[in-house]
Amino acid sequence: MQMLRPRLLRSCQALPRGEGCARCIRDRSTAAPSAPTVLSRRASRPSRPPRPLPLSARHASTSTAGRRSTASNGSARGKILYLLVGAGIASAAVYSKTSQPLRAQRRNIIAPDTFQEFRVTQKRIASSTLLEEKGDGEHVMLDVDVEVSLNEDQQGGQSGKEAMCIHTLHLASPALSIQRPYTPLYSPFVVSNDAPASIKTPKSALRKVQLMIKKYNDGEVGRFAHSLASGDQILLRGFDKSWQGDGTETELILIAGGTGITPMHQLISSLFGSNASSNSAATATTTKPKITLLYSAHQISALCLLPELEDLRQRAGAERLHIELFVDQHSHSHSLYERVFGRRTKEVRGMKLNGNRVGLKDLERIAKQKDAHTHCKVLIAGPDGMVEAIAGPKARDGKSQGELGGHLSHLGWKKEQVWKL
Numbered sequence: 001m002q003m004l005r006p007r008l009l010r011s012c013q014a015l016p017r018g019e020g021c022a023r024c025i026r027d028r029s030t031a032a033p034s035a036p037t038v039l040s041r042r043a044s045r046p047s048r049p050p051r052p053l054p055l056s057a058r059h060a061s062t063s064t065a066g067r068r069s070t071a072s073n074g075s076a077r078g079k080i081l082y083l084l085v086g087a088g089i090a091s092a093a094v095y096s097k098t099s100q101p102l103r104a105q106r107r108n109i110i111a112p113d114t115f116q117e118f119r120v121t122q123k124r125i126a127s128s129t130l131l132e133e134k135g136d137g138e139h140v141m142l143d144v145d146v147e148v149s150l151n152e153d154q155q156g157g158q159s160g161k162e163a164m165c166i167h168t169l170h171l172a173s174p175a176l177s178i179q180r181p182y183t184p185l186y187s188p189f190v191v192s193n194d195a196p197a198s199i200k201t202p203k204s205a206l207r208k209v210q211l212m213i214k215k216y217n218d219g220e221v222g223r224f225a226h227s228l229a230s231g232d233q234i235l236l237r238g239f240d241k242s243w244q245g246d247g248t249e250t251e252l253i254l255i256a257g258g259t260g261i262t263p264m265h266q267l268i269s270s271l272f273g274s275n276a277s278s279n280s281a282a283t284a285t286t287t288k289p290k291i292t293l294l295y296s297a298h299q300i301s302a303l304c305l306l307p308e309l310e311d312l313r314q315r316a317g318a319e320r321l322h323i324e325l326f327v328d329q330h331s332h333s334h335s336l337y338e339r340v341f342g343r344r345t346k347e348v349r350g351m352k353l354n355g356n357r358v359g360l361k362d363l364e365r366i367a368k369q370k371d372a373h374t375h376c377k378v379l380i381a382g383p384d385g386m387v388e389a390i391a392g393p394k395a396r397d398g399k400s401q402g403e404l405g406g407h408l409s410h411l412g413w414k415k416e417q418v419w420k421l
C-alpha cells in the first residue's frame, strides 16, 4: 500500500492549553489519544507480475529438431524478446485503462485510526422550521457512501446493543488537513430504511452516512463542508463510540443545543426510526427507554430536523418520545413565525415551543415526571456555555467528563447519571 508522507493534522491541539478555541478543545476529547493521525491513500494496484515464458517458446530454444545456428538462435531469441516486450507494453496500457473504473468502483472500509478518501454522493441544504425548502443557510447535509466492517453483534444490523450507542466520525479536508468530529444522523450499525444499506459480505456493509454540518463564518471545516459538491473528495475516519448505554436505562433525558441535535437524532432514530420498527431483535434484547428531548436554538429558524423529529415522534408515540423546543430570541422568533404563517404559535409540528433557554425550572418540571432518578440518565450536547450551565464544564483535558455542576447538580442528579457528549 502506497502511503502518503505521514503528517500531523493541523488543529488547535498543537496550541498550548487555553489558547485553542473551545470547539477544538472539544475535538481533543474525541481525537484518537494515540499516535499522530496518518493520512493514507488507497493502494495503487501493483503492476502485474511478468508472465512466465510459454512452454512452446522455451522448447523452441532448446529443441534439437529446430536447431539453428548460434547467430540465428540469437536473432530468434531477440525477436521473441522484442515481441514479448511489445506485448507486455500493450497489455500494460490496456490494463491500466481498464483498471481505472475498477479502482473508482472499489470502496474503502472506514477505519478508526486512518483517514481514507471518500466521495460526497449528495449535498443539500438542511431543512429548517420556517424555510423548509431553503433552510436557514447555515446547515448543510452531506451524504457519503461508506463501507463499514461489522462485528458479530452488528452483523445483520439488528443488535439491541447498537441501538443504545452513539457513533461519531472525524472529517478532514485533503487540503486543510484539519479534523473535526461529526455525528451521522443515522447509526451506521443499525439498518435503516431512511438511510438504506446493502449488505456486501457478512462482515461488512455499505452504508449511506448522512452528516449535518453547521457553517461558522470563520470556522474551518464547516466552511469546507459547505463548499463541497457531489463527487468531491473528503477524508473520513471512524467510528468512535461517543456514548453507550449499559442496558439499565428506562428513561433518557436528551438535552441538545444547536448542532448537538445530531447525536440525539442518531440515538432516537436507532430506537424508534423505520430501522427500529422493522427490527424485532432490537426490541427483544433491550427494553427501549422512554425519551424526553429538550432541543434549543438561538432562534426558531435555526431549529433543524423538525420534520424528521416529528416523524420519529409519530412512530414512537407521544408516550415514549416527548419533545420540547426552546428558542432564545422568543419575541423575534414569534414575529418571524407570524410573518410566515400569519399567526403566533406555542408549538411547532406538535412540539411545545418554549420562549427561553433550557433552565432550572424546565429541568425540575421534566424530572418530576420521571418515576425515579435511578434508571434515568441525562445526555447533553451543545455549546460549551450551555453544557456548563446545565451540567458543569467538561474536564480541562477536554476528554474526561469533569465534575457534575450546574442545574443538574443543584437538582440532586448524580455524576454517573449524566453524560456530556
Ligand SMILES: Cc1cc2nc3c(=O)[nH]c(=O)nc-3n(C[C@H](O)[C@H](O)[C@H](O)COP(=O)(O)OP(=O)(O)OC[C@H]3O[C@@H](n4cnc5c(N)ncnc54)[C@H](O)[C@@H]3O)c2cc1C
Binding pocket: 012, 019, 020, 021, 022, 023, 024, 026, 027, 030, 168, 180, 181, 182, 183, 184, 212, 213, 214, 215, 216, 217, 218, 219, 220, 221, 222, 223, 242, 259, 262, 263, 421
Ligand atoms: C462528539 C462531537 C460531535 C459533533 N457533531 C457535530 C455535527 O454532527 N454537526 C456539526 O455541525 N458539528 C458537530 N460538532 C462540532 C464540530 O466538531 C466542530 O466543532 C464544528 O463544526 C466547528 O468546526 P469548524 O472547523 O467549522 O469551526 P472552527 O474553526 O472550530 O471555529 C468554530 C468557531 O470558533 C471560533 N474559533 C475558531 N478558532 C478560535 C480560537 N482559537 N479562539 C476562539 N474562537 C475560535 C470561530 O470563529 C468559529 O466561530 C461535534 C462536536 C463533537 C465534539
